[in-house]
Amino acid sequence: MTTAEIADKTGGAIAVDKPGAVVNYAYASDLLSDVMGHCGDESVLITIQNHLNTIAVCTLAGIEVIVICHGRPVPDDMAEAARREEVAIVTTPMSPYEASLALSELPPSKK
Amino acid sequence: MKFDLHIHSCLSPCASLEMSPGEIVARAVAAGMGGIAITDHNSAMNAPAMAVRARKAGLACLFGMEVQTAEEAHTLAIFDTPEQALAMTEWVYAAMPKRVNDPDTFGDQPILSADGDEDEIADLEWRILAMGCRRTIPETSAKAHELGGLYIAAHIDRPNFSVVSSLGSIPSAPDGTPYFDAVELSRTANADEWLPRAEGYAVTRSSDAHNLDDVARVWTEADIDGFTVAELKRAFAFRLTKPSPRITRF
Numbered sequence: 001m002t003t004a005e006i007a008d009k010t011g012g013a014i015a016v017d018k019p020g021a022v023v024n025y026a027y028a029s030d031l032l033s034d035v036m037g038h039c040g041d042e043s044v045l046i047t048i049q050n051h052l053n054t055i056a057v058c059t060l061a062g063i064e065v066i067v068i069c070h071g072r073p074v075p076d077d078m079a080e081a082a083r084r085e086e087v088a089i090v091t092t093p094m095s096p097y098e099a100s101l102a103l104s105e106l107p108p109s110k111k
Numbered sequence: 112m113k114f115d116l117h118i119h120s121c122l123s124p125c126a127s128l129e130m131s132p133g134e135i136v137a138r139a140v141a142a143g144m145g146g147i148a149i150t151d152h153n154s155a156m157n158a159p160a161m162a163v164r165a166r167k168a169g170l171a172c173l174f175g176m177e178v179q180t181a182e183e184a185h186t187l188a189i190f191d192t193p194e195q196a197l198a199m200t201e202w203v204y205a206a207m208p209k210r211v212n213d214p215d216t217f218g219d220q221p222i223l224s225a226d227g228d229e230d231e232i233a234d235l236e237w238r239i240l241a242m243g244c245r246r247t248i249p250e251t252s253a254k255a256h257e258l259g260g261l262y263i264a265a266h267i268d269r270p271n272f273s274v275v276s277s278l279g280s281i282p283s284a285p286d287g288t289p290y291f292d293a294v295e296l297s298r299t300a301n302a303d304e305w306l307p308r309a310e311g312y313a314v315t316r317s318s319d320a321h322n323l324d325d326v327a328r329v330w331t332e333a334d335i336d337g338f339t340v341a342e343l344k345r346a347f348a349f350r351l352t353k354p355s356p357r358i359t360r361f
Contacts, residue, residue, distance in 0.1 A: 031183055033243050036208065051271045052125070056241055059216055085216065 001106060003065055003088040006044055009102045010067055012092030015074045016082040021064045025109035028100045032057045039063060043109035046099045050074055055081040064088065067103075069096045112145035113330045113355075114338060117177070117187060117265065117295060117317035120161065122151040124218030124241050127322040131230035132157060132164040132223060134323055139170060142327035146171035146338030148189050152240040153178060153203050155196035159225040160233075162193050171338035177265060178203055178251050179243035184274040185265040186248065187295065188255035191340050195258045202254055206245040207238055217241050248274070248282055252290035261340055261347075264291045266319060267309070268300035281310050293347045298329040298358045313347035316354030330355045 003021050007014050027039040028046040032053060039045060041062025047054065050072040058066060065088040068074060074082075074089055082089050092099055118135060119126040132149070139147045147170065149161045158174035165172035174196035175189035190196045212220055220240055224233035246254070255262040264274045264281060274281055274291075283289045293313040296305050306314060315331040333352045335342040346352050 033181065033183065033245075036242070049271065053241060053272075056217055060210070 003090060006065055006067060006103065007090045010090060010092035010094050010099050012090045015091050016079050016089040018064065018086050018088035021088045023064050026103050026106040027109035028096050036061060038111055040109045040111050044103065046096050048072060048096065050078060052078045052081055055085055055087055058087045059085045065090060067092055067099050069094055069099055112335055112338065113143060113332050114146040115139065115144055115318050115327045115330050116148040116189060116315055117150050117319045118147055118326060119151055119321050120149055120157045121221050122154060122157045122236060124212065124220050125321055128219060129323050132161040133230045135326055136164045136168045136170050138323055138326040140168055144327050144330065146173065148173040148175050150175045150177045150187050153207060153244060154236060154240050155193065155200045156222045156236055158193035158196045160223040163225045175260065176200060178246065180251055181243065181245050181247045182277050183243055183272060184248060184277045185272045186251060187263040187265050188251065188260050190258060190260040195260060198258055199255065203244050203246060204238065208242050210239045211237050212239045248290055259340065261292045261343055262290060263315065264294040266297040267294045268297050268305050281312065292344060296354055300357055302354060302357065313350050313352050314354055315352055328358060
């Protein structure tokens with residue numbers, strides 16, 4: 001699934017694009033240590049954590065796309081780090097549950 | 112006395128490399144602080160260098176760290192001596208992910224030398240300090256107090272990494288015993304909004320400075336006889352602390 005498809009299915013917008021990003025799995029969590037422990041690569045992360053540290057976790061876990069829920073804004077330092085580390089960010093007005101349902105064709109991400 | 116209890120040194124990966132102990136001390140003295148605490152993420156490895164610089168400048172200094180707990184809450188453990196703070200560091204390090212820091216991704220983590228008259232890099236911390244540890248708030252509170260320190264809930268008004276944002280409120284033990292000695296407001300927090308949400312705790316305001324210009328931009332004031340853990344504990348117990356005005360413009 002591409003970033004554009006993720007944005008489309010979640011009724012969201014691409015805040016930071018990563019051309020060519022394709023994800024095959026999905027994971028939803030707001031606890032970054034949990035993401036570190038359980039989310040594998042080629043994944044989209046559905047979260048409310050609109051923070052710089054989320055990008056750091058994505059680089060470690062191999063997460064390609066982040067979906068930020070509840071329309072939370074993407075801070076400048078987070079967007080800058082995402083561009084640098086090549087992680088795409090989609091923002092959606094949906095809750096994490098709604099976004100998970102919208103992306104339900106993706107199988108669960110596992111380590 | 113005015114004091115700033117939350118200052119990062121260059122050891123914190125997200126802090127500016129200009130945040131050397133010597134420069135931090137100079138800024139704090141110039142800003143009229145009676146005391147400061149150095150609180151890097153999950154580590155007090157720059158406490159020895161800080162102690163030397165502060166002593167030379169005649170500035171009272173406490174030594175601690177900003178522990179990112181298992182709940183992903185930022186909490187300050189603050190001590191009188193570098194030795195206590197380093198004992199706390201050892202305990203936190205034992206529960207950190209064993210991953211090597213990539214300076215290009217997260218930032219550099221220099222440990223400065225406590226010898227000589229200049230700020231010189233002695234070593235680089237290899238662990239990723241930007242991550243949380245597996246210690247919970249109850250465990251961290253017990254350890255900080257066992258080692259003779261203070262335990263403060265950091266920036267409770269912030270939307271990420273505060274006890275309030277992670278847990279919804281300020282936790283206490285099942286028997287009602289508080290885990291925290293005080294709570295901290297960030298530099299921009301509106302006191303009118305947040306004092307009622309402090310749940311009766313003593314309230315501090317600190318800079319959470321990550322660069323030199325932010326050192327002591329906000330502070331806490333209290334009538335205390337010396338800048339020590341015991342005196343701060345007394346000030347907290349009697350709710351004697353008064354947060355400075357917030358910053359409304361950058």
